[in-house]
Amino acid sequence: MLTLADLRYGEGDFSLSADLELAPGRRVAIIGPSGAGKSTLLDLIAGFRLPESGRLSWRGEDITRATPDRRPVAMLFQENNLFPHLTLTRNLGLALRPDGRRLGATEAAAVGEALERVGLAGLGGRRPGALSGGQQSRAALARVLLQKRPVIALDEPFAALGPALKVEMLELVRTVAAELGALVLLVSHDPQDAQRFAEEVVLVAEGVAHPPVETTALFNDPPEALRRYLGS
Amino acid sequence: MPAALAALAVALLTLAPVAAVLLRAGGWGQLGAGDWQALRFTLMQAVLSGALSVALAVPVARALARRRFPGRGVLVALMGAPFILPVIVAVLGLIAVFGQNGLVNAVLRGFGLPGMTVYGVHGVVMAHVFFNLPLAVRLLLQGWLSIPAERFRLAASLGLSPWATFRVLEAPMLLRIAPGAFAVIFVICLSSFAVALTLGGGPRATTVELAIYQAVRFDFDLGRAALLSVIQLGLALAAGLVALRLGAGTGFGAGLDRVQQRWDGQGAAARICDGLWVALAAAFLLTPLLLVVLRGLPGLLLLGPSTWQAAGHSVSVALASTMLCIAWALPLSTRGGELVGLAGIALSPLVLGTGLFLIVRPYANPLTLALPVTALVNALVSLPFALRILRPEAEAIRADYARLSQALGLTPLAWLRLVLLPRLRRPLGFAAGLTAALSMGDLGVVALFADPDRATLPLQVYGLMGSYRMEAAAGAALLLLVLSFGAFWLFDRGGRVNADAG
Numbered sequence: 001m002l003t004l005a006d007l008r009y010g011e012g013d014f015s016l017s018a019d020l021e022l023a024p025g026r027r028v029a030i031i032g033p034s035g036a037g038k039s040t041l042l043d044l045i046a047g048f049r050l051p052e053s054g055r056l057s058w059r060g061e062d063i064t065r066a067t068p069d070r071r072p073v074a075m076l077f078q079e080n081n082l083f084p085h086l087t088l089t090r091n092l093g094l095a096l097r098p099d100g101r102r103l104g105a106t107e108a109a110a111v112g113e114a115l116e117r118v119g120l121a122g123l124g125g126r127r128p129g130a131l132s133g134g135q136q137s138r139a140a141l142a143r144v145l146l147q148k149r150p151v152i153a154l155d156e157p158f159a160a161l162g163p164a165l166k167v168e169m170l171e172l173v174r175t176v177a178a179e180l181g182a183l184v185l186l187v188s189h190d191p192q193d194a195q196r197f198a199e200e201v202v203l204v205a206e207g208v209a210h211p212p213v214e215t216t217a218l219f220n221d222p223p224e225a226l227r228r229y230l231g232s
Numbered sequence: 233m234p235a236a237l238a239a240l241a242v243a244l245l246t247l248a249p250v251a252a253v254l255l256r257a258g259g260w261g262q263l264g265a266g267d268w269q270a271l272r273f274t275l276m277q278a279v280l281s282g283a284l285s286v287a288l289a290v291p292v293a294r295a296l297a298r299r300r301f302p303g304r305g306v307l308v309a310l311m312g313a314p315f316i317l318p319v320i321v322a323v324l325g326l327i328a329v330f331g332q333n334g335l336v337n338a339v340l341r342g343f344g345l346p347g348m349t350v351y352g353v354h355g356v357v358m359a360h361v362f363f364n365l366p367l368a369v370r371l372l373l374q375g376w377l378s379i380p381a382e383r384f385r386l387a388a389s390l391g392l393s394p395w396a397t398f399r400v401l402e403a404p405m406l407l408r409i410a411p412g413a414f415a416v417i418f419v420i421c422l423s424s425f426a427v428a429l430t431l432g433g434g435p436r437a438t439t440v441e442l443a444i445y446q447a448v449r450f451d452f453d454l455g456r457a458a459l460l461s462v463i464q465l466g467l468a469l470a471a472g473l474v475a476l477r478l479g480a481g482t483g484f485g486a487g488l489d490r491v492q493q494r495w496d497g498q499g500a501a502a503r504i505c506d507g508l509w510v511a512l513a514a515a516f517l518l519t520p521l522l523l524v525v526l527r528g529l530p531g532l533l534l535l536g537p538s539t540w541q542a543a544g545h546s547v548s549v550a551l552a553s554t555m556l557c558i559a560w561a562l563p564l565s566t567r568g569g570e571l572v573g574l575a576g577i578a579l580s581p582l583v584l585g586t587g588l589f590l591i592v593r594p595y596a597n598p599l600t601l602a603l604p605v606t607a608l609v610n611a612l613v614s615l616p617f618a619l620r621i622l623r624p625e626a627e628a629i630r631a632d633y634a635r636l637s638q639a640l641g642l643t644p645l646a647w648l649r650l651v652l653l654p655r656l657r658r659p660l661g662f663a664a665g666l667t668a669a670l671s672m673g674d675l676g677v678v679a680l681f682a683d684p685d686r687a688t689l690p691l692q693v694y695g696l697m698g699s700y701r702m703e704a705a706a707g708a709a710l711l712l713l714v715l716s717f718g719a720f721w722l723f724d725r726g727g728r729v730n731a732d733a734g
Contacts, residue, residue, distance in 0.1 A: 046639065047638075048635055048638065067638065067641070068635075068638040068639045068641070069638065069639060069640060069641025070641070073639075074639070075635075075639050077635060077636065079632075080632045080633055080635075080636055081636065083633065083636070083650070083651060083655075085654045085655060086650065086654075090650075094640050094642065094646070094650070095640060098640050098641040098642050098643055098646060099642075099643045099645065099646050100642065100643070100645070100646030100649055100650045
């Protein structure tokens with residue numbers, strides 16, 4: 001379980017509290033109005049922000065104060081998921097060797113395999129700039145495969161892609177997550193993403209991250225906060 | 233952690249000499265009439281230099297902003313060159329034009345007119361204008377190009393007269409930019425040493441910086457040198473704060489190669505007038521350099537072993553101070569770090585030098601440390617420029633990739649080697665080039681410390697001039713010019729080649 005026990009975070013006028021549990025291996029969408037704190041929630045889980053109070057734990061182990069790389073989380077950001085001056089192989093290699101040294105034979109093979117899994121076989125020598133937007137997203141997902149973390153956090157990583165490409169990418173995320181048995185946290189402002197992709201939804205609104213609810217159940221009988229957000 | 237270490241080192245190295253100077257300075261009664269005269273002259277020449285540079289820059293920048301002509305881009309680029317031009321080289325060039333046996337005097341004599349001398353107040357001011365007119369032009373040109381094109385279109389459709397256009401569009405811009413430009417040049421000229429050393433001197437044309445040098449070198453009166461250093465420190469700090477408030481940018485700005493489309497000033501008179509201003513400015517800036525090259529070529533054959541040795545010293549000093557400066561600049565390229573580095577702008581090399589002299593003297597003969605101290609002071613003095621160049625890009629890199637690096641758990645070394653350095657290459661090359669060229673051409677603290685065995689090339693040129701070996705001096709000056717520009721070019725180019733990965 002990923003447990004957020006009475007987690008509180010504040011910054012000026014903004015505040016966010018969360019008291020909820022997320023089960024391993026589930027696909028969870030985090031939705032809500034912009035500025036409500038979806039990305040903040042993800043940052044708290046991934047370790048880019050620290051809570052004022054409360055406890056964050058994974059399978060009973062306290063990770064409230066752990067640095068981002070010591071958490072069970074692999075994250076895809078909105079942008080800058082790859083270093084533009086490094087080839088894909090080097091970019092992906094950093095997931096295995098954060099000290100930046102040359103990869104061993106087995107590591108290099110793992111990188112090649114990961115690229116193959118996301119449909120980028122043979123493109124390891126290219127730099128991100130020489131790839132399409134969709135290919136860049138695939139490369140970032142290949143790195144998630146290499147990181148082998150039990151939680152995958154996605155902060156609207158496909159917002160810049162067209163609708164068809166986005167669907168394709170979410171499908172790939174589903175495959176990758178299934179392979180790793182990972183819990184997926186997908187931040188999105190698009191309720192359709194949630195309906196299409198997620199088994200559960202965490203609604204973030206008015207300073208509160210609500211406990212997860214079954215997606216179909218939630219949309220069949222939306223609570224007041226969600227109804228306001230959906231405008232229905 | 234590296235940032236804290238670098239900040240500590242820079243703070244210590246700037247504050248310790250200041251403390252030494254403050255402690256040693258005593259007895260304001262020691263200041264003689266000559267010292268007060270030096271203070272008055274320093275202020276007077278700085279005001280004159282700043283005012284003249286800005287006033288002359290107005291018509292030149294205006295002409296460059298609204299005219300398109302072949303060579304315009306080269307001329308604008310050349311306006312950046314004086315920043316890395318060794319002072320002593322420019323001085324030799326100015327002497328070749330305006331000196332006793334110079335071009336101007338030859339013409340005057342031809343017409344049977346009395347000759348002019350390049351030494352004294354007007355020589356000092358002229359050299360300062362030579363160095364700072366280009367800076368003023370670039371700052372004002374930036375101002376002109378910042379006026380939106382739509383405004384000029386509106387003025388044209390209203391049929392505003394040239395005078396009305398000036399009053400409505402250009403004068404407000406000038407009122408905004410010119411005070412800052414003046415202040416920057418004023419501050420630069422306040423700590424003028426090499427120009428005063430070579431073209432000034434005597435009771436009527438001695439700056440405070442020069443007086444410090446004379447107190448150390450000739451009178452060996454360290455108390456008075458310290459006292460003068462305190463005065464210089466106060467001057468520079470006060471003026472520096474004012475300049476910082478007025479803020480004028482650096483003139484490094486890109487995008488000056490644009491030309492504004494204008495509908496006014498298309499008459500023949502305006503065209504001729506603009507053409508004249510550009511031609512005059514170009515002649516004033518280029519003739520001295522051209523003469524340095526022409527006169528230096530035969531002199532290159534006269535270079536003795538001591539000149540080559542000095543050139544070797546200069547290259548090592550330049551390399552050492554570049555490495556030191558960049559090593560400081562990388563961790564300090566943050567907002568807080570830039571404030572620490574700013575100390576280098578307020579502190580003149582001579583004040584730092586005097587302080588270090590006082591600190592070192594009980595333990596070692598300062599003269600034997602001339603070269604390391606020069607490298608150190610040059611690095612400190614270049615640091616604010618390096619930071620100004622590196623900080624925006626370094627912050628952008630951190631903003632874009634710090635989270636990704638944290639998520640991957642990159643080691644600090646891997647971050648430096650794989651992310652920061654490769655992505656920072658272009659500004660890094662530019663900053664290193666500037667630092668190397670500045671250090672190569674520096675004639676400041678080294679004059680305070682060095683004996684003939686440890687001369688750098690600028691000091692060697694000065695020495696040759698002093699012993700009236702003008703041909704050899706011209707040759708050594710050309711060598712210095714080549715080394716300075718060559719160092720800049722090499723580093724800057726190193727940052728550009730293969731830096732294609734966007």
